[in-house]
Amino acid sequence: NSKVIQTPRYLVKGQGQKAKMRCIPEKGHPVVFWYQQNKNNEFKFLINFQNQEVLQQIDMTEKRFSAECPSNSPCSLEIQSSEAGDSALYLCASSRGLGVNYAEQFFGPGTRLTVL
């Protein structure tokens, strides 16, 4: 069973408010991913880290989202100014690394964000 911890499980914000969610990856997993899954189950990659460094991110993440994975602290994903279209399940996943032998991702239970 996955040991990725995500908090909070549910988050309700008004439009324009900040929304912050956290993720503790599995122990020994230096690679962390954030995904957004909308109500149609469409799965969108947002950003990933290896240790504290950003590996890749999409444009949307660069502009309205901020994320970090500081050492010895939970990773976080924050939406600076929430929009109705941001309502979704935000999934965090971690892996032992990248490449064929390490890249299986283990997912947390997700944070369900509702923007009113």
Add this chain to the structure above:
Amino acid sequence: QQKVQQSPESLIVPEGGMASLNCTSSDRNVDYFWWYRQHSGKSPKMLMSIFSNGEKEEGRFTVHLNKASLHTSLHIRDSQPSDSALYLCAAENSNNRIFFGDGTQLVVKP
């Protein structure tokens, strides 16, 4: 630009039937594929992975990979209602970039 395309979007099969799901990448640098399964209300879990041309079987599940066409398929024989889930295909390229498709929603009817 969607790097991984899955088909069909949804699939209904009778209990005991065969379910066949497809996944193709448009990134010529893709090396590896994974299949994840997500039951309703749960988070995705890795089901099977395939890295070499050919076929891999685990119980009722078989995965095929054709690297030349960057196509993988997942086949579930003797489908059970508990197999009903969203099946996600993921691909990793030589730059260690990982892409997920939008998934195939499988419903197995008793």
